[in-house]
Amino acid sequence: MSVTDELLEHNAAYAAAFTGPLPLPPARGLAVLACMDARIDVYRVLGLKEGESHVIRNAGGVVTEDEIRSLAISQRLLGTTEIILIHHTDCGMLTFTDDAFKASIQEDTGVKPSWAAEAFSDLDTDVRQSIARIKNSPYIPHTDSVRGFVFDVATGKLNEVV
């Protein structure tokens, strides 16, 4: 049995205890952008309930064109106004460089990606970079509350980057 099949059995149990549909717009007017890291259960880390916040995630929790797309849709069509950014300690993005990763793909497949891998060498600096990219986008109307944090995978604590 694949992992996917096993998780579908979990879903059957989830559905059995499920209570009705919630409204589409996030009830707390919030969008969270976090790293895809398996150890960050965003709803539990922030004490969020279903229906309260958009959750956007990718490798590193970085801001590229696609996160601007998601945040623009979140704010312009679904009414969110606050943004929380979450990077974390022991992140895989600290362990390689764009050049080396792309060279390894080129060696393996013969094709070099045209995109940046978005590796970084300092967590706080990259959180600030993500905030700067959001504040510099013409497409994100609400940037008064864009706050960035580093999640400590050893303690479960969010430490704010200032």
Added chain:
Amino acid sequence: MSVTDELLEHNAAYAAAFTGPLPLPPARGLAVLACMDARIDVYRVLGLKEGESHVIRNAGGVVTEDEIRSLAISQRLLGTTEIILIHHTDCGMLTFTDDAFKASIQEDTGVKPSWAAEAFSDLDTDVRQSIARIKNSPYIPHTDSVRGFVFDVATGKLNEVV
């Protein structure tokens, strides 16, 4: 008090009960790509525990360049081999068109986004489109188990798209 400040109090409670660091690579060798919709608590929907699966999310749960980047990092550097895609009923992406959304941004800001908004008109068709984009990427080595689902926000059930 902002929503963000309130959630930071939740995080203090989470950290107080937190039990030690887990390994970086996802224990179940899985990456989930889901819509950012607030109602989809991916860990609960799939019965995932912390540390088990990468979770990638964006508006629609679509596959653009940035999801290929995240999946390439997930598989090539952190050992995942299975992919689960999750779209859902009552999705905001069904309620607008790229042309209208981009025209409204242009009208509001004077600048038209160079990116696609990735709106879609049929859930099953777009899940298949996402699977096709992954299988057609030269950068994703493991595509034997790429399965797509529509999460029903009224029942909590994942229905597989075939």
